[in-house]
Amino acid sequence: MSKVTGKDIRTLGEKLKDFKTSGDEIIINIERDEELFQDMKVLFNCLEILLSDYDFSKNELPAEKSFKINPPTDISYNCWTNMLIADGMFRDKPGEEISELLWDVKSRKMKDTVIEDLRRKLPVFEKKDEIIKAV
Structure with missing residues (x-):
């Protein structure tokens, strides 16, 4: 696990300002990177933000629990x-x-x-x- 310094946090904050949308949301598309994920956990721990444990690899519903939804139409x-x-x-x-x-x-x-x-x-x-x- 790498160590996050105050300089790293400031640099990250400056970079995130460039991604800010019209609202208060920041949207960043990243590839799955375990080292980055661990660094983010350390950052959130430093900021006292608790993350729930979630396995992101299981993001699909099993077929027996899903059903097709007809898309809404303009008429009736x-x-x-x-x-x-x-x-x-x-x-x-x-x-x-x-x-x-x-x-x-x-x-x-x-x-x-x-x-x-x-x-x-x-x-x-x-x-x-x-x-x-x-x-």
Whole structure:
């Protein structure tokens, strides 16, 4: 195992500034190098950052635990069931149009208090019970 010095850490920090993306992320593509990995463990230990033990060579799921996921499409895809929407009203409609239809239905169900107040002021409202009994 090699020894990491303060100079090495400063040099590494200066080099990492060049890789900084628009956010706070630093993306570095490196090949698997056991010596580098051990050096990084020493660095993280110096910085009191605990690394969990993980075997990076086992990064694939066994075939029996994986399943194919259909990619989402622009038209009528239900991501919760991983299926196309087969309902007649929503079939072959893009998500935006389905959303607009559902919003229209919801907004029609919402009570409009202004209209209700105006209806209560009509003369027929006073006789509503008599009208309902007569029907």
